[in-house]
Amino acid sequence: MELEYRAADGTLHQFTLDANRGQQFSAVSGEEKFSGNWLRVGANTISLLGDDGRSHLVHLARDGSGVLHLQYQGRIYRLVDPADEEGDAVGGGAENTGGDINDKGEILSPMPGKVVGLPVSVGDQVSPGDLLVILESMKMENPVLSPVSGTVLDLPLAEGDSAALGDPLIKLEVAVEDE
Amino acid sequence: MFKKILVANRGEIAVRVIRACRELGVKTVAVYSEVDRLGLPVQLADEAICLGGASPLESYLKIDAIIEAARQCGADAIHPGYGFLAENSAFAEAVIEAGMTFIGPSAEAIRLMGNKVASRELMMHSGVPVIPGAEPSGDDLERSFEEARKIGYPVLVKAAAGGGGKGMRVAASEDELQLSLESARREAGNAFGDNTVFLEKYIEKPRHVEIQVLADGHGHTIHLCERECSIQRRHQKIVEEAPSTAVTPEIREAMGRAAVQAAEAVNYTNAGTVEFLLDTDGSFYFLEMNTRIQVEHPITEMTTGVDLVQWQIRIASGAALTITQDQVSQTGHAIECRIYAEDPGNNFMPSPGRILHAVEPSGPGIRNDSAIFSGFEVTMDYDPILSKLVVWGEDRDQACRRMVKALRGMVVLGIQTTCGYLADVIEHPAFVSGETFTDFIPSKMGQWAADDAEAGVPLAVLAAAGLEQRNPAAAGGSGNGAAARTQTSPWQLCGSWQIGDAIPVQTGEADDGGNDGA
Numbered sequence: 295m296e297l298e299y300r301a302a303d304g305t306l307h308q309f310t311l312d313a314n315r316g317q318q319f320s321a322v323s324g325e326e327k328f329s330g331n332w333l334r335v336g337a338n339t340i341s342l343l344g345d346d347g348r349s350h351l352v353h354l355a356r357d358g359s360g361v362l363h364l365q366y367q368g369r370i371y372r373l374v375d376p377a378d379e380e381g382d383a384v385g386g387g388a389e390n391t392g393g394d395i396n397d398k399g400e401i402l403s404p405m406p407g408k409v410v411g412l413p414v415s416v417g418d419q420v421s422p423g424d425l426l427v428i429l430e431s432m433k434m435e436n437p438v439l440s441p442v443s444g445t446v447l448d449l450p451l452a453e454g455d456s457a458a459l460g461d462p463l464i465k466l467e468v469a470v471e472d473e
Numbered sequence: 474m475f476k477k478i479l480v481a482n483r484g485e486i487a488v489r490v491i492r493a494c495r496e497l498g499v500k501t502v503a504v505y506s507e508v509d510r511l512g513l514p515v516q517l518a519d520e521a522i523c524l525g526g527a528s529p530l531e532s533y534l535k536i537d538a539i540i541e542a543a544r545q546c547g548a549d550a551i552h553p554g555y556g557f558l559a560e561n562s563a564f565a566e567a568v569i570e571a572g573m574t575f576i577g578p579s580a581e582a583i584r585l586m587g588n589k590v591a592s593r594e595l596m597m598h599s600g601v602p603v604i605p606g607a608e609p610s611g612d613d614l615e616r617s618f619e620e621a622r623k624i625g626y627p628v629l630v631k632a633a634a635g636g637g638g639k640g641m642r643v644a645a646s647e648d649e650l651q652l653s654l655e656s657a658r659r660e661a662g663n664a665f666g667d668n669t670v671f672l673e674k675y676i677e678k679p680r681h682v683e684i685q686v687l688a689d690g691h692g693h694t695i696h697l698c699e700r701e702c703s704i705q706r707r708h709q710k711i712v713e714e715a716p717s718t719a720v721t722p723e724i725r726e727a728m729g730r731a732a733v734q735a736a737e738a739v740n741y742t743n744a745g746t747v748e749f750l751l752d753t754d755g756s757f758y759f760l761e762m763n764t765r766i767q768v769e770h771p772i773t774e775m776t777t778g779v780d781l782v783q784w785q786i787r788i789a790s791g792a793a794l795t796i797t798q799d800q801v802s803q804t805g806h807a808i809e810c811r812i813y814a815e816d817p818g819n820n821f822m823p824s825p826g827r828i829l830h831a832v833e834p835s836g837p838g839i840r841n842d843s844a845i846f847s848g849f850e851v852t853m854d855y856d857p858i859l860s861k862l863v864v865w866g867e868d869r870d871q872a873c874r875r876m877v878k879a880l881r882g883m884v885v886l887g888i889q890t891t892c893g894y895l896a897d898v899i900e901h902p903a904f905v906s907g908e909t910f911t912d913f914i915p916s917k918m919g920q921w922a923a924d925d926a927e928a929g930v931p932l933a934v935l936a937a938a939g940l941e942q943r944n945p946a947a948a949g950g951s952g953n954g955a956a957a958r959t960q961t962s963p964w965q966l967c968g969s970w971q972i973g974d975a976i977p978v979q980t981g982e983a984d985d986g987g988n989d990g991a
Contacts, residue, residue, distance in 0.1 A: 305930075309936075340941065356941075368881030368893060405824070
């Protein structure tokens, strides 16, 4: 069967997985082929034993928003089945939206935290790199900088308010560049 | 010995203290904030009392509430751990006034060592080397030149009201000093409204080396050798080791003696740490004394075989030290890595959230002081430390290799951790060769980048993802928090332990392997 996953960096990975014969599997992606025997050795662990005799251990777990977190050889991968992606739900878990701006001009919170500094006011002009918000999380103050030039349209949060991951912190009218 | 100890802390250090109490046969009381109800200290202690809200001011820093909790449960001693109230002399006093024992030094010793200026004075008078420096110099340039000559170039010009590197200049000559004084004064005036500056010897390549001391109430003070903690990020230690590659037996003896002198100068009792800056020529200077158990105490325990937390409790209960200085020796090499819930690939942004799955590394010489588990929620309210991974090896080389294996073998899914970054620190050629100075992180790791994006996703990972999707595990499937975990019956969990074809397969076409084993 054809499968497709989107990685945290946005890349799509397509491959064919054949696992209809008991514990035998075969995965093919382009030129690359990986086949062997698979076994679930724990609720969160799959052991893959390649036909070449090499053993691979993959730890995995799915979070509340459907993102699959996998750890393999000390490295972490986060994958989403594009079929499960609805609206902007992926932003919640799969990708880090660090100081990112969406198409509505909203700067999204890169982490859950408390607003402890809000040096801008509605109507202020901001340039890339300007400090917009200071978020306190885990005893540390984290500056959120403007990725663009623009004008502050709305401040949905006040000092002392809490922001969840991906919450709009500030709304900007993004300046259109003259060329 | 005490009957019941209240542990006024959270996380891994609370677990560490509870374990020490258990081994000594002392009952334990955990105190916790509303968000820490599920934490390991509450699970492990004999009793647990809620202090209040998540904010430390409403819980772990609330002296009255902690004393009241201790009274309520009949505790006869309080262990403060590190951080929070550990070095708060008012807390130590309040504990004593309430008729209980504070497991730590006297309030007076905490106060004296907590004051940078007063402790420096006191150390100078006690014969402990401090960084050569001069009192605030006025406008008299000639006098400043004279002071700088006495200290020896290069000198550091520092703002008296300083902080964050503002108003700080390094000068290698009189010409440079003149310019540095002017600009440092100007900058300090602008930043702090006070343009007073003073001079200090500038140490170009310092190491942070500290000595562990233990002192009982019967006049015995011993030291348990050094720890090197030069690997620091934003002034936070992240990797510590014992012994230090730069400490010779002669330096160890001199530094150990100075640390004992420092402790005796304030009639110190209990466990404490005297921090020094070590220069490349072997000279060292007193920085400060930490009047608590340190985060990095395990590496001393691993190399000396002395249980520091148990000794804290024994000493506080009035016992005399049974270890003499001659009996203290270091064996092998230990390293500790502090693992944080931070994303090294994204400027070390905090990464709170639910830990979906965690597996601690294990094996010979591996110790993990942690308070996390699968399902644990890392909140944004506290320090982001997840665990302290400690390894011991016969020598430094073995310890380093063991640490890298352990870091890469540690599984934490659901949040970002610094494991990969720390493994790269340990494998860095400069670390391997012991070239560990306090500028290591900015100078050697400045160019570090997570390589996940370039590496792509291996086919093994994709295959596992596909197999998981088609054959979700009984317990791991939804991962939807505590509700999902509690809905899982033991029988479902049991299924995943059966080796063979016994896993319930939920997609119709894939079940020809059969459930005959089930």
